[in-house]
Every structure is written in C-alpha cells, then in structure tokens.
Amino acid sequence: MTTQRAEDLADAGTQSAPGESVAAEAARSGRFAALGQGLQQVLAFGTLIALIIVFTIASPKFLTITNLSSILLSTAVIGILAVGTTFVIITGGIDLSLGTAMTLCSVVTGLLLTDAGLPLPLGVLGGIAMGALIGLINGFNVAVLGLPPFIATLSMMLVAQGLALVLSGVKPIYFTTVDGFSKIALGEIIPKVPNAVLVLFGLAILAGIILRKTILGRMTYAIGSNEEATRLSGINTRRWVLAIYTLAGVATGVAGVVLAARLNSAQPQLGVGYELQAIAAVIIGGTSLLGGRGSILGTVIGALIMSVLINGLRILAIQTEWQTVVVGLVVLVAVFADNLRKRRAEGGGHR
Amino acid sequence: MSQLLTVEGISKGFPGVQALDGVNFELDRGEVLALVGENGAGKSTLMKILSGIYTMDSGRIAIDGDEVDVNDPKVAQKLGISIIHQEMNLMPHLTVAQNIYIGREPRTGPWLRDGELNRRTKQLLEGLNIHLRPSQVVGDLTVASQQMVEIAKALSYDHTKILIMDEPTSAISISETQVLFGLIRSLRDRGVGIVYISHRMEELRQIADRVTVLRDGQYVGTRRMDEVSDDEIISMMVGREISAGYSSRQDVPAHTGELALSVRSLSTKKLLRDVSFDLHKGEILGFAGLMGAGRTETARALIGADPVSGGTVAVNGKEVRISGPEVAVRLGIGYLPEDRKRHGLMLEQDVAFNVAMASLSSNKAPLGFLREGRARKVTDRFIKALRIKTPSSRTMVKTLSGGNQQKVVIAKWLARDCDVLIFDEPTRGIDVGAKEEIYKLLNDLADEGKAIIMISSELPEVLRLSHRIVVMSQGRVTGTLTPDKADQESIMKLATQNIEDVAA
Numbered sequence: 001m002t003t004q005r006a007e008d009l010a011d012a013g014t015q016s017a018p019g020e021s022v023a024a025e026a027a028r029s030g031r032f033a034a035l036g037q038g039l040q041q042v043l044a045f046g047t048l049i050a051l052i053i054v055f056t057i058a059s060p061k062f063l064t065i066t067n068l069s070s071i072l073l074s075t076a077v078i079g080i081l082a083v084g085t086t087f088v089i090i091t092g093g094i095d096l097s098l099g100t101a102m103t104l105c106s107v108v109t110g111l112l113l114t115d116a117g118l119p120l121p122l123g124v125l126g127g128i129a130m131g132a133l134i135g136l137i138n139g140f141n142v143a144v145l146g147l148p149p150f151i152a153t154l155s156m157m158l159v160a161q162g163l164a165l166v167l168s169g170v171k172p173i174y175f176t177t178v179d180g181f182s183k184i185a186l187g188e189i190i191p192k193v194p195n196a197v198l199v200l201f202g203l204a205i206l207a208g209i210i211l212r213k214t215i216l217g218r219m220t221y222a223i224g225s226n227e228e229a230t231r232l233s234g235i236n237t238r239r240w241v242l243a244i245y246t247l248a249g250v251a252t253g254v255a256g257v258v259l260a261a262r263l264n265s266a267q268p269q270l271g272v273g274y275e276l277q278a279i280a281a282v283i284i285g286g287t288s289l290l291g292g293r294g295s296i297l298g299t300v301i302g303a304l305i306m307s308v309l310i311n312g313l314r315i316l317a318i319q320t321e322w323q324t325v326v327v328g329l330v331v332l333v334a335v336f337a338d339n340l341r342k343r344r345a346e347g348g349g350h351r
Numbered sequence: 352m353s354q355l356l357t358v359e360g361i362s363k364g365f366p367g368v369q370a371l372d373g374v375n376f377e378l379d380r381g382e383v384l385a386l387v388g389e390n391g392a393g394k395s396t397l398m399k400i401l402s403g404i405y406t407m408d409s410g411r412i413a414i415d416g417d418e419v420d421v422n423d424p425k426v427a428q429k430l431g432i433s434i435i436h437q438e439m440n441l442m443p444h445l446t447v448a449q450n451i452y453i454g455r456e457p458r459t460g461p462w463l464r465d466g467e468l469n470r471r472t473k474q475l476l477e478g479l480n481i482h483l484r485p486s487q488v489v490g491d492l493t494v495a496s497q498q499m500v501e502i503a504k505a506l507s508y509d510h511t512k513i514l515i516m517d518e519p520t521s522a523i524s525i526s527e528t529q530v531l532f533g534l535i536r537s538l539r540d541r542g543v544g545i546v547y548i549s550h551r552m553e554e555l556r557q558i559a560d561r562v563t564v565l566r567d568g569q570y571v572g573t574r575r576m577d578e579v580s581d582d583e584i585i586s587m588m589v590g591r592e593i594s595a596g597y598s599s600r601q602d603v604p605a606h607t608g609e610l611a612l613s614v615r616s617l618s619t620k621k622l623l624r625d626v627s628f629d630l631h632k633g634e635i636l637g638f639a640g641l642m643g644a645g646r647t648e649t650a651r652a653l654i655g656a657d658p659v660s661g662g663t664v665a666v667n668g669k670e671v672r673i674s675g676p677e678v679a680v681r682l683g684i685g686y687l688p689e690d691r692k693r694h695g696l697m698l699e700q701d702v703a704f705n706v707a708m709a710s711l712s713s714n715k716a717p718l719g720f721l722r723e724g725r726a727r728k729v730t731d732r733f734i735k736a737l738r739i740k741t742p743s744s745r746t747m748v749k750t751l752s753g754g755n756q757q758k759v760v761i762a763k764w765l766a767r768d769c770d771v772l773i774f775d776e777p778t779r780g781i782d783v784g785a786k787e788e789i790y791k792l793l794n795d796l797a798d799e800g801k802a803i804i805m806i807s808s809e810l811p812e813v814l815r816l817s818h819r820i821v822v823m824s825q826g827r828v829t830g831t832l833t834p835d836k837a838d839q840e841s842i843m844k845l846a847t848q849n850i851e852d853v854a855a
Binding site: 213214215217218222225226228229230231232233234235236292293 | 676677679681685686693694695704709715718719720721
C-alpha cells in the first residue's frame, strides 16, 4: 500500500495538473534544474538571514556584539566537526564516532599536558594525532575490511567512549596548571572574536580549498558519485577513502583540543550527541547523504543556523527541551527541501 | 469490428521540445506492432501517454472504438493497458508471487493468505507457460526470468488487452529472447495486442507483424514487416539513406602490427577457464558469445577488477601482474564498461569532471592541486574531436543522450592516452545514427594504432568491425575466427558449443 501511495505522490509531483499550463510547469522545473547544486545553499543562507532578522526584531538582546560573539563561539566545535565530516558524507559515508572520538582527543591532550607534562604544542599535536589515528582506523575498517561506514563508526564510537573513560579514570582533567591552554579557544587575537572561531574559519577555508581545488577533493566527489566507476577509471579508491576518513579524524582532533581549551578541562563524559549535531549541520547545509554532492560553505552555514536558532530561542526564554525539538524540525525541512529539489531537477520522478 | 487501439494526432510538448507532433497508429487484436525510432524520437513519451503517466496536449485515443481519457496510470490499468518498462520495477527481496500480486494480496482481514497467493500465481505462470516457482525470490532469478515475472505481473490483471514492452530484450541473451518470443506469440494468439519497442532489427523480423516508425516526434509511416527491408526501415528512422553494410569487413590486413597484449590461460574461480588470446596494435579484436559466456568477466579479470585464479598477461611483450584497475591504467589499458551509467560515469557530475577522471594523477600540480583550466581545455578538444553533443564542458552528464555519454567515456580514456581499449557493448542503448559515429571512431582509433577489444552481443556489429573474432562459451574460448571465415552461423555455432561434458 505504501509503495502504491508513494508512486501516486511521485506522479502527482511530475505530472502537470490539467488546468495548469505545461509551459509554466516547465519553466519552474527548468529554473530548479538550472540552480541545481547551489539552490539549497541559497536556501540555507536565506534561512540564516531570516532567522537573524526575526530574532533581532523579537529581542533587543539578540543583535549585540557580545551575543554574536557567543553564537560564533558556540558554533566553533560543532562547526569544526561538521567541516571534517562533510568529506566523509560526500563520499556517501557517515561517521558516528565523531563525538566520542573528539572526547578521547581531549582526554589524550589533557593527559599529555598534565600527567606527562609535555609542552603545549606537543600536547595539542598529540590530541590531533589521536584524531588522525581514529580516522585512519575508521578508514581502514571501511575501505579495506569493507565494513559499512555506519557499523564501523558505531563501534568506534563505543570504543572511543570507553577509552576516554578508562584513560581519564572517569574524572575530568583540568588544565589549570597549563599556562595559556584556554587561550587556544578563548583568547582574542582579533578583539571580540574568540580564537576558536578563527580556528573554525581557518579550517573551513582550508577544507574548502582542498574540496574544490585538489585531487583529494575531486576523489571525494568521485567516490560519492560512483565508487565503482572511479575504481574502473584506474583509481585506488581504498587509499582515498582511507585518506578522507583520516582527514576527518584530524578535524575531530582539532575539535577535541578546542573543546578542551574552551572548557579548560577534558570532560570524559561529554561527547555523545555531538556527532549527530555535526551531521545535522552538514545536511542543513545541503550536502546529500547519498553522496556526491555538498560544500563546506553550506556546512558552515548549516552550523550557524543551528547555533543562531538555539541562541535565539534561549534569548526568547524558550525551554531547552523545545529548542531541541525545533532543531529536529529544521533538519527535517532541510532534507525535505533537498528531496524536492532532486525530484524537480530530475523532471521524471520515475526512477 | 473496430480496431483494438486507435491513436490519432497525439501531440505533447516539453519546454523547448515538441516531443510528439501529431502521431498516429493503430493496433489490432492479436498483433505485434513494432515501434521504432532513434533515441529521442518520442517512443517513450508516447508510451507514457498511453499508460497515463503523461497527459497529452492534444489528440485522441480510442479503445475498441470508444474514445478514452487515460489521465492516470490506474485508469490505464482499468482500460486493460499494461506496460513493461525498460527498467524493471521488481522488489528483489520478495518472491515471484509477492511481486506479481503486490498490493492485491489475498487476505482474510489483516491476515495474508500465502497459500492462496502461491496457488493463484502458479496457475497464472502455468497458463503463460513460464517455468518459475511462485516462492522463488526474485533477486535470485536471472534478468530474463525477472522479465518473465514482469510480464506475468502485467498479465495478472485479467483484462489486459494491450501490452506495451519497452526494449524487453536489452538485457537478456539470445536463447532467453527466444523464450520471451514464444510467450509473446502465445499472447498474440490469445488476442492481446502488443506494442514492441526495440532497436534490434533481427528481433523485429522474428516477432513483429507491422512496424511504425517515429522520427523527431513525428509519425513517419507504418509498414508490414514482410514488405519492408531493413535498410528501408533504417532510412525511415534516420531520414537518410544509410549504406549499412551488414557484411563483415573487407579491408582486413594480414595482421603485422606488433603484439600489444598477450593473455594466456586466464582463469577465475567463478567462470573463466584458460582464456588465451593475442591482441595487436591497430587491431579490433571482437569478442562474441552469449550472455554469461564470460566476455565481460574476461575484461574485468584482465584489468584486475575481479580476482584472478591463474594465467598470465603480457603487455608489449613484458609479463605483468595486474592487481587492480589502477595498475591496468598505468600500463595503458582502459576499460569502457557495459553498464555505462553504473560503472562508467558519474552522472551527476559535469562532462569535464568525467573526462578528467582517468588522467587526474598524471595531470596534477604540486600539493595535489587540480589543473582545472587545462582539464577544461582537454575536454573542449575532445568535445570537438568526438563531436560530443553537449552545450558545454560544464553540462551534467546525466542530461546527455546515450551516444554522447558513451563518447564522454571514450574521451576519458583518450585523455589518458591508453594504448589498449576494451569496449564492452559500446553501442548498447545507442541510436542508429550515433552507432555509426561510434563505429567510425573505433575504426579511426585502430588506424591510429590503438589495440582494441570490442565485446558485443550484436553479431552484425562484431562482423563489421572486427579484424578477428574471439568466440566464448561458458567461460572458455571456443574459437578465433577471421572475417573471411566468419558469419553469423559460424559464430553462433561456437557460441553455443556445450563444453560441460569436456570440462567434467
């Protein structure tokens, strides 16, 4: 029954209603097709602007430098995770281990800087290296062992969570003895702009260049578009998948360091749920879960939409629980818009 | 009595295209009407109008003399019109019976009655002389058997009077085609009117009573099959005379070209046994055989896409180990897969993206940066050289026609400058005019000294292009023919050779 209904809907979507002129229908679908890739980014950007306008009108407390700075700061960690995982999602994969892996990286940085007493740069590099290692293992499980990304990274999520708890002895690690660590996130090289935000934008620009201008980015799109065709074109797809997951792991490591710096502590209990927020940001930004399509700019906008929304709702004194509900609905709308665009662009609807 | 189906003056426009412009045809009871035309001639649009998927702009459809308004697929079903699409719509994890009666399962309240379902299906299949068990899982069946399930499904609506088949044989073997034809004939004898869309002239000869030709959305004419020649049909389709020499090539040089590739005793666990052949520079080596004979498997094993259990490969006289496609490409061997859309192209990416795919690693700047500008230039050059019909190198490949998509795949390998090219069914799903262009391209490439393997299920094509023909059956090479010794009969004999007894 369900398939039947779905098919009817698809037909209704593609067939011009008797009264409607074919030309109008065509013009519309043509416009959609022409906009193609950019449409959802435009949509996302429009949504972001609209939200800002609405909240500005609703509350005088919204559009202040302090509040904007706090929005940006709260975007940083999720944004960094999302930028990294955009690569994985464009290949058609998914990474559920982001959140707890990030926590493990925080803990490793914490141990290196406090227990081991290493100098600051080494501790930071250690945390990032941990992220790279986790990414490499994820990539190995997916590319070489051939596990589905969902399963491979789900198990990594649990392993990383366990390890973070074991290594930390289930206690937060405080960086109070480490001079300048919290500056990584909270220092302001540019006044009113926390360094964490600079890290996010720096990383995003770098990721954008990699995705658009380098062979690694090209392979990311190619594998997501058609892995077998990529392989038959004489490309060692395994190696590239490995590289892409490792790259995402590096971003996870950076996020771990930034989070630890922001809290001036490594919290081993934290982390679960971050992966889903990051994935949500990627999807709101127009990256397709089916792979082959997406952008870093979209992801950054997606992450900003989420934090603007949460911040605005908080200012309007809406309960935290409801904030979560709203974010869920936004993800739903984003995916629906993506589907709608795809159906229009294909024009046929019959696949 | 009036005609079973009358179609008069049907027109349908899409933005920028008049897909159909005043098309007429009539279908009688117990008749097989072939509908032919190049890709884009409007066949599919016409069929979609008849099955209620599209609404026509103007025109008239009558069944048994009564004008009908087919504005919805459900209406078409009620009127007795069933369509079998080119791409199948079956659920692979369900059984034959579950697929056929999907949405119409016999039940008592909420409970399914599987016994009754299977009994009903059995009766239906027996009536159609289809040898399948109702409880078989569809995903385990061959493509041909799945096609039979589709047909049974179409006919399970007991009042089906008109059956439309859109290229039903595009994915099945010659012997399976014969089974399908047997079924079509028995339906015809029962009074069902059948519209049969196909590109394959030989099939039309076997099955069709009359042929209707469309060109650029316009009705060209209808002829009785026994009163029209192939050349006549083709020239109606393309609107010009084609000297389609269907004989084998005459310009065969005694092959003196250097050895490009030498394969000895190539075997795989699954199918291939001791496949050996030589390929020279400037040669087109045809691979003939039935579906499942192991031609595609040979190509895939050769380039390392599938695991090999034995045998040796020498490129330019030097023995090599090809462990994966990336090694094959490094050695200058390019493979153009049979299923372009699934294995050859990134449909959602643009032309330049696809053309650049195989040559990225040899054409990158420091730090892995891409040379976009150069890639576009190379692509533009091939768009011109291969006459790829595309608005620009930035056009999404999905929007191109089959022939032009194939040319994009060819451009990909030419951009990589491969010496050995393996074409797997290079003209499948490509219309007549574009086929000619692909043939010319293959000949030109061979003249330039490329070594070419051409796998094809269309014997006229193999005969016409090949300098030598390797025939395979059941995973083995059963013969290698020169064109002067080869004709359709000699190839078919080798292709159907049963070696199971020898193998045991």
